Amino acid sequence: MQRKFILLWLLFFIVVGCSPHYPADTITQASTIDLLLAGQYDGQMTCGQLLGYGDFGIGTFDRLDGEMILIDGSFYQVKADGKVYRPDMALKTPFAAVSHFSNDTDIAFDCGQGLNDTQLRKAIDTYITNPHLFYAIRLTGRFASMHTRSVPSQQKPYPPLSEVTQNQPEFKMTDIAGTIVGFWCPAYTKGINVPGYHLHFISDDFKQGGHILGFEMRDGRAEIDRCHQFALIMPEKGEGIAEVDLSVDRSGELNQVEHLKTSQ
Amino acid sequence: MQRKFILLWLLFFIVVGCSPHYPADTITQASTIDLLLAGQYDGQMTCGQLLGYGDFGIGTFDRLDGEMILIDGSFYQVKADGKVYRPDMALKTPFAAVSHFSNDTDIAFDCGQGLNDTQLRKAIDTYITNPHLFYAIRLTGRFASMHTRSVPSQQKPYPPLSEVTQNQPEFKMTDIAGTIVGFWCPAYTKGINVPGYHLHFISDDFKQGGHILGFEMRDGRAEIDRCHQFALIMPEKGEGIAEVDLSVDRSGELNQVEHLKTSQ
Numbered sequence: 001m002q003r004k005f006i007l008l009w010l011l012f013f014i015v016v017g018c019s020p021h022y023p024a025d026t027i028t029q030a031s032t033i034d035l036l037l038a039g040q041y042d043g044q045m046t047c048g049q050l051l052g053y054g055d056f057g058i059g060t061f062d063r064l065d066g067e068m069i070l071i072d073g074s075f076y077q078v079k080a081d082g083k084v085y086r087p088d089m090a091l092k093t094p095f096a097a098v099s100h101f102s103n104d105t106d107i108a109f110d111c112g113q114g115l116n117d118t119q120l121r122k123a124i125d126t127y128i129t130n131p132h133l134f135y136a137i138r139l140t141g142r143f144a145s146m147h148t149r150s151v152p153s154q155q156k157p158y159p160p161l162s163e164v165t166q167n168q169p170e171f172k173m174t175d176i177a178g179t180i181v182g183f184w185c186p187a188y189t190k191g192i193n194v195p196g197y198h199l200h201f202i203s204d205d206f207k208q209g210g211h212i213l214g215f216e217m218r219d220g221r222a223e224i225d226r227c228h229q230f231a232l233i234m235p236e237k238g239e240g241i242a243e244v245d246l247s248v249d250r251s252g253e254l255n256q257v258e259h260l261k262t263s264q
Numbered sequence: 265m266q267r268k269f270i271l272l273w274l275l276f277f278i279v280v281g282c283s284p285h286y287p288a289d290t291i292t293q294a295s296t297i298d299l300l301l302a303g304q305y306d307g308q309m310t311c312g313q314l315l316g317y318g319d320f321g322i323g324t325f326d327r328l329d330g331e332m333i334l335i336d337g338s339f340y341q342v343k344a345d346g347k348v349y350r351p352d353m354a355l356k357t358p359f360a361a362v363s364h365f366s367n368d369t370d371i372a373f374d375c376g377q378g379l380n381d382t383q384l385r386k387a388i389d390t391y392i393t394n395p396h397l398f399y400a401i402r403l404t405g406r407f408a409s410m411h412t413r414s415v416p417s418q419q420k421p422y423p424p425l426s427e428v429t430q431n432q433p434e435f436k437m438t439d440i441a442g443t444i445v446g447f448w449c450p451a452y453t454k455g456i457n458v459p460g461y462h463l464h465f466i467s468d469d470f471k472q473g474g475h476i477l478g479f480e481m482r483d484g485r486a487e488i489d490r491c492h493q494f495a496l497i498m499p500e501k502g503e504g505i506a507e508v509d510l511s512v513d514r515s516g517e518l519n520q521v522e523h524l525k526t527s528q
Contacts (some may be wrong), residue, residue: 026495032452035396130506132299132498187511188296191452231290232494234396242394247451247459 026229027134027183028053029097034191035235036060036095037253038244039158043092044235047075050098051089053231056136058182058200059096061087064164065153067211068096069181069202071138076202078209080152080169084202094235097183097193099136099227107224111141117214120222121197124184127224132186134227137199139180141220146173148201148210162253171210178203180212191246192232194258213259290493291398291447292317293361298455299499300324300359301517302508303422307356308499311339314362315353317495320400322446322464323360325351328428329417331475332360333445333466335402340466342473344416344433348466358499361447361457363400363491371488375405381478384486385461388448391488396450398491401463403444405484410437412465412474426517435474442467444476455510456496458522477523 030045043062050057055073060066066079068087077085107127111120120139128135149168151161182199189195202209235241294309307326314321319337324330330343332351341349371391375384384403392399413432415425446463453459466473499505 032396034452130500132296132506132508132510133500188298188455191454228498228500230496230498232496234492234494236394236397236492242396244396246396 024100024102025227026231027097027099027227028231029193030093030233031095031235032192033194033254034246034250035244037161037250039160040238040241040244041094041154041158042238043094046090046092047087048089050093050096054098054100056101057096057098059093062092062094063153064151067150067200068093069200069209070098071179071181071202076206076209078150080150082169082171084206084209101136101138102225105223106226109222111217111220111222113219115217120217124222128184134230135184136225136227137182137184139220139222142177142218144175144216144218146176146201147214148212150210161257165257171208173208176203288364288366289491290495291361291363291491292495293457294357294497295359295499296456297458297518298510298514299508301425301514303424304502304505304508305358305418305422306502307358310354310356311351312353314357314360318362318364320365321360321362323357326356326358327417328415331414331464332357333464333473334362335443335445335466340470340473342414344414346433346435348470348473365400365402366489369487370490373486375481375484375486377483379481384481388486392448398494399448400489400491401446401448403484403486406441406482408439408480408482410440410465411478412476414474425521429521435472437472440467454515
């Protein structure tokens with residue numbers, strides 16, 4: 001009997017202690033934003049593999065087929081038709097960032113009434129007391145308006161991301177409940193991730209969402225998980241990937257891609 | 265008997281499979297080079313903790329007290345007096361990068377006779393076929409000359425690294441056998457690590473070494489371990505650390521610090 005207990009204890013230790021590849025407070029990322037900007041859309045890591053590194057995150061899918069939202073261990077794929085799909089665990093991603101979102105978050109606060117996108121970012125800014133760390137952001141709320149975009153699946157030869165987003169489908173929702181999922185990354189991640197905020201949205205009924213362009217909240221609650229560890233997993237192979245020049249400053253392209261296609 | 269085997273197998277799995285915090289082919293780094301350039305010399309992670317992430321690497325020590333060489337799991341501290349010390353496992357580091365150097369290295373080659381620093385880097389360059397990955401470099405050889413430097417321990421308020429290295433002690437060795445230990449990092453690590461080569465030296469008798477400024481080899485063998493994963497562990501706290509502006513481009517300072525104090 002005693003041996004059985006030891007066996008069970010050891011198994012528990014293996015499963016619980018060793019299953020996440022990286023410890024808590026770690027943001028794990030597949031590839032870099034600059035490789036994505038350069039048109040490297042071939043998936044490298046499966047959704048199933050990504051789950052080993054976190055239950056929360058954002059990204060895109062193989063061939064740039066939509067916006068990824070990972071929440072509570074479930075993946076959502078907001079495609080260019082505006083519909084939300086549940087991707088197969090074998091579907092790959094060319095770029096994604098995930099973390100184990102702690103239930104015991106470091107920072108939590110009720111957002112004031114009627115904040116817009118800029119005002120909310122300013123409210124969160126006050127909690128980013130150490131700008132060299134990473135912050136996972138989850139905001140559950142009701143929105144008077146939510147403006148998102150997605151990206152259409154691409155064919156080879158892949159155009160750069162800034163070309164794709166010139167024809168991005170945009171979605172305007174009104175009076176909708178849902179969750180904002182994303183990260184705040186430090187300035188030194190330039191070229192690797194998006195310095196500052198990068199936020200996606202998924203509605204509570206899982207029928208609408210995308211990469212956030214703007215919104216107006218009714219009310220909501222923000223939870224912020226401070227992460228001091230960052231793990232980058234680079235693709236080892238990929239057509240033309242080694243030839244991409246990553247010493248180029250693509251900040252201008254990134255700014256164009258992350259925001260509205262027309263100045264507003 | 266069978267149960268005993270299962271128990272032993274499970275224990276083996278726990279010890280071997282789970283002991284490194286990060287998997288193979290991962291370079292794990294404590295803090296960023298730009299925080300070091302800005303004068304953040306307070307140790308953050310102990311040598312003992314660092315060993316959990318690798319048996320091979322380079323860095324510096326608490327209060328900038330010398331150059332770190334980690335080889336085959338043993339730490340060496342080349343202090344400003346030119347002597348090599350064995351640091352206590354409780355000694356902390358403000359900046360270091362380590363990896364598990366694979367015995368089954370991806371690339372190994374005998375270096376030609378009489379290569380100098382620049383020529384050796386060019387020879388290694390030909391093996392860096394994917395410039396988005398990281399490369400751990402170990403070179404065992406005999407050197408007609410080896411030119412290194414160390415850095416003296418600092419007192420608060422800490423001056424920036426570029427000031428410290430203006431008075432760096434330099435060491436010139438001749439006809440010496442030893443090992444070059446270091447990394448080649450991609451362009452996108454600018455601000456985080458040293459893009460390109462960052463190499464330290466330790467003599468075979470463990471009595472001399474330091475941060476390499478130049479050399480002339482007699483002969484040697486290079487082993488290179490290609491790493492596609494990079495894990496950054498940032499200090500969560502530290503006097504004045506949150507106030508350092510890491511959006512500044514410190515490439516000029518880095519170039520000054522990494523090389524000779526006088527142009528040669």
